Amino acid sequence: MSFRRGVVRQSKFRHVFAQAWKAEHCIDDVRVSRVTWDSPLCAVNPKFIAVIIEAGGGGAFLVVPLNKSGRIDQSSPTVCGHAAPVLDIQWCPHDDNIIASASEDCTVKVWHIPDGGLTAPLTDAAVTLEGHSKRVGIVAWHPTALNILLTAGCDNLMCVWDVGTGELVYQLSDSHPDMIYSVCWNKDGSAICTVCKDKALRVIDPRRGTVLKVREKVHDGTRPMRAVFLTDGKILTTGFSRMSERQVALWDTKDLSEPMAVQEMDTSNGVLQPYYDPDTNMVYLCGKGDCTIRYFEVTDESPYLHFLSLYSSKEPQRGSGFLSKRGVDVNKCEIARFYKLHERKVEPISMTVPRKSDLFQGDLYPDTASMEPSLLAEEWIAGQDASPLLISLSGGYSAPTSKHRDTIRGKPRVASQDSGATQPPVGVTTTTSTREPEAEVVPQPKVAKEVDGTERPKREDDVLNELLAEMKALRAVVLAQSQRIELLERQLARIEDGDV
Template structure:
């Protein structure tokens, strides 16, 4: 067993199995043999791909209501004609789910309630889907991979670009800021590409084995891959994007035959390696360009895949730094596993660095225009936003002669500042995560240490609030003020404006009209036309790409039609020969 370095922050990390009454039992989990993500979880719901006859279906379960499910009360959502092999929740809206199916469609669903789910959008591929991944920083940007050896980028349900591969794609992943995407292919090569232009930044042989390999970004310049060696040994490797000729660190895990599935926590630099088909989850910490083994969680029941719960929904009073939901296909159970880093007292905040916030850093149009930004992060102890989102582009001011044009929203329709119900719920979760945790000290220490530092301060406003809720309303109001702040000028005309205009007209006569016709309004209208022209160019470019995509599909359909016609001619020939032989026998 590898030695654990003494200076690692999470060297005492361990996995804890929950009680049976906290598990989800009698869940009809899909038996499909694909290595996709058959389970997805957010701060409210758990989505599981189900086994069903005649199409693909999935279940939505509240994470706070575990237990044994009754077959008579299962609300299966059916919307695909084939099995669902990949699920992904929108990181910025807990009520939007993406499902990828073998029928060649990616569907977006709006979840109002576990029993009230409605389709919101539909994205089409030529062949069956393999994987989906949401952009980590931009709103409504989705990455999909299909069996036609192509990776597609969608923004606001519009096809933006397609990137071809020489063989089937094994995995896809975004960089932390969404500037690059990575993929592994059946040709044993790992590729890093620009998602907007489709250009290949780097490619190299990651693993020499012929089985499936996986890839993900550990930071902007380093990637981690899992795969098989030439002798079918499961292994992992850490790579530097600027020097892919040799791995920074690589090691063999074991000789099992199941795919090694990596799950990464970028906030804590923790890596979870789950073996598909076995009951082991290995914990690693990435530090100084190396992977350091911490611990291992083992059970006798094999797992199909796992899903990570967002940080804002963890129980900080238990020192929980992660929660993994494991799928047991044989027993039809979804089992939560708590990942705990033991701490005492005020040292609890040491294991909770700023985490990703449920707020997009930029909009889809901004990302398509070339903007890049790190995900918005929030402090789990104070609820403070670390790096605010990119403000939307300022609209040019309308002429004062048309005040009704200024009455539109100053947000410009940008999703980074629209307070949708999903965003409000996510902000409430942040406020709840910012509340002080329940103490885990013994009786003597708890008697000497206050449970809430804010309660010991001589602030009258804090002491007047109820216990345990002194931080919630204030932080929630501050967050609302941040995202409801409007930078546009007031839309009401200033008092006396008409009178001053009349005085100027009467004093200057036609000269004032000449100055006003060649002054600010013309410059403003030129800027507005320029912005509209740029928006139309972006829309035209997306339409051209979509048209090219449709042309490629039409060519493939024509080839299939020709092959079917040739088969039909051959069958007719056989039928005619068979009729001639029967007539000769008679």
């Protein structure tokens, strides 16, 4: 009788472990919203954490610096300009001080948060977008084009806005016969995927307003679903089976007739919110009311969707925020960080890959999306597409200083409250479309000092780290330049073909 030795799948993420931060690093006394809308109620970037909170007589959300911990005073200032509860919030990927909020008052507002956080209640939005006739439950910034924001409401409408001018540039009114549950852009922002109350998954070109692909009954259950685009164009969905079991499924957009993979999990009622990390190709699933966060790795090999592990705790989550990769601690091999919302507390949870070396682990941190947009709003509206510009995380990420960024970006171009004067757009680049991409400045390692303050000679490790950091920076510049050249070549070809 012969036995086959089991083959263990090789993956650097097999041993990812999750760990909650100590109590002194949590944020306490946060009155998390009790709104029944199935949104994460939280948004995080490397500067701030924003949480939708209970507010009497309107809608409000709290914004505090990311390094804030301890008790939040009940008199702390909030963003409180909505006339009804806030349902969804999302930070702009191209400016860490800009956040959009959607509300039951049928409006979407875009806010500018000052460095250091709020010192007084913020009631006047930089831009107010009015185009929905019912409550607005979804906001989604374009991943690569500056100032493009998509919104979806309970009027079954999807609107695409140029936030810089406040204009409604596209309105998709015939794509969905019922309530839209979720919207996600693909990698370069040329298409979106949606799931709707009619149980269908759709791939849509928002500029033409056409449905490119549709799959009826992605999940048989009647509870809400979610969908996210993956880097390679596949789509991951979460939903419920006919027997009310929670499911996760992977779909190939080239052929939606059958899912590539389906996994059933449990019979909990919470809608599973998928968080996708394109750098590691990992998906994290957590639902309201759950005490767990499950994580999977998506690969090109069957069964395609590999369950890695789950983080479990005693207290259920009211919502959750997912920190963008620019904010993780690369020195501790942290590949993801969640902010779990309790009833009155925000608790950070780190996802870490155990490594013995203190050196930068390049295989865990491929170049990630930078804050620099690939396109201007008008370029995307004109039909151009571009992949995200990338930066290295070697040496830790450092955002461009505000002084430097102010030379290429202005303030919102919106009518002021008391006059018809206009200002330049939120984050709009003031140079021409033929501008060269910025070279990303990678912080150099600090020179170590002895106890008496004298500088210690550099060790071989320090020199190696500096060389690696410089190589990463140069590679990022070359990549950005090649992407720009490719974009200009496509533009030239369209001009020669008479399309422009």
